Amino acid sequence: MLGKRHVYCLLIVFLAFFSVPLHSWANTELKQERRFVDVGDDHWAKNEIDFLANAQMINGYQAGQIFEFRPAQSVTRAEAAKMIVSALGQAEWKDGALPFQDIPVNHWARGWIARAVQLGIMGGDGTANFRPNDSLSRAEMSIVLVNAFSLASKGAAVEEATVFEDTEGHWAIRHINRLYYHGIANGRDGRFFPKDAVSRAEFATLLARTINDQFRLPLPDLIEQGKTNIQGMVTVSTLNVRQTPSTAGALVGTLQKGQVVDVYDINGYWAKIAYNGQFAYVHKTYLKLRNIEGSPVKGRIIVVDAGHGGKDPGAMSGGANEKTIVLEVAKFVKEKLEKAGATVIMTRETDVYPTLQDRVNIAKNSYAEMFVSIHTNSAANTSAKGAEVYYDSSTNPNSEESKKLAQYIQEEIVRMANMVDRGVKNSGLYVLRNNTVTSVLVELGFISNAEDRAKLTSAEYQNIYAEAIYQGIVKYYTSQ
Secondary structure, three states: OOOHHHHHHHHHHHHHOOOOOOOOOOOOOOOHHHOEOOOOOOOOOHHHHHHHHHOOOOOOEEEOOEEEOOOOOEOOHHHHHHHHHHHOOOOOOOOOOOOOOOOOOOOOOHHHHHHHHHOOOOOOOOOOOOOOOOOOEHHHHHHHHHHHHOOOOOOHHHHOOOOOOOOOOOOOHHHHHHHHHOOOOOOEOOEOOOOOEOEHHHHHHHHHHHHOHHHOOOOOOHHHHOOOOEEEEEOOOEEEEEOOOOOOOOEEEEEEOOOEEEEEEEEOOEEEEEEOOEEEEEEHHHEEEEEOOOOOOOOOEEEEEEOOEOOEOOOEEOOEEHHHHHHHHHHHHHHHHHHOOOEEEEOOOOOOOOOHHHHHHHHHHOOOOEEEEEEEEOOOOOOOOOEEEEEOOOOOOOHHHHHHHHHHHHHHHHHHHOOOEEEEEEOOOHHHHOOOOEEEEEEEEEOOOHHHHHHHOOHHHHHHHHHHHHHHHHHHHHOO
């Protein structure tokens, strides 16, 4: 990755091409097509070069009575310093001090380089050298153009996907892709050639496209090419669609319950979607996110809450305590979910006691998409036994989704652990009613019942309970 000073350096290099004053034009009435003798009517970059020359953004080389553009020649860092400083309306800083050992006092661009450094827009290479005669690579060029002109992001989903076969995993891929999606650069034969030096003609073309829309390439289909593997189904009656990822963002429309949208990026609580042919944003809390292919839980943020802990042992019977049992089961659940690609947040992984509000806060602060709390039951009547799962409909806006998850987990526990089926129940338990995402509380069995307790304290059954919870979550994400 380029250092900050190196990026500034590159910025000058790139902008240099478009900002040299035309002090060498002796005859302003000279026909445009004849200004550069080496840029004929059939040159592929003639229109862009002419545009920049007419705007006095670039200059050629005078050789006697003729002018040459030298389109195949690479831009140097020294040339860039002069052009960028000129573009900013600044003059040479002839008396400026420079720390670079490769810029002698009589160097033609010393004053321009000094001004560029003084303005904080250019630096050295991290050593005592400026490398004034070095050229600029196409990858470096992409960083300079994007930063110099503050080209807007098209979203992480499209900027991190491989567009050119030779940029996969490249350190500058986001900047390269940004040029592509802005219609500025499209490579050649499916490749970008990031290590190649930038010629003056290439630079002129890319610069003209950057500052003048009339030179832009046809824009790629951002919506289609940026698509991720995620779809979201609206879980509430009406979901606001906003122009920016904020509750203060302008409202551009609404989605109705059951509508399915493609998700292009997720940042915190905001999901980027396609809406009326444009990108827009919705709060992901009110979407059921589903992977189109691969592991159903990959990328999902799931909080696993082992109940009680620390000073609170939970229910106790027959020498067993709830806090120990549920922590072991929770660890198994975490292992299974993470193996399948989920992001798992544990409310506790040791014998500590987070408060009920702590547990809710952990879910909210981690942008959770699901909350699963694990407990064991107890009753004065020792014959009471079996599993049950709770959800809340009093305040949780995802009560219907929570009920579905509860049913899937309950079915799997009953089937896999051969438990008595006590069903799913609606109850305003604290960690359920104070969460907004799909949330359930699982009662694995009765620690007060000898038969259930034998399973609850068995390492084999603890793994079975965990597998049942995991399979229930998978079924939830794969269901419509």
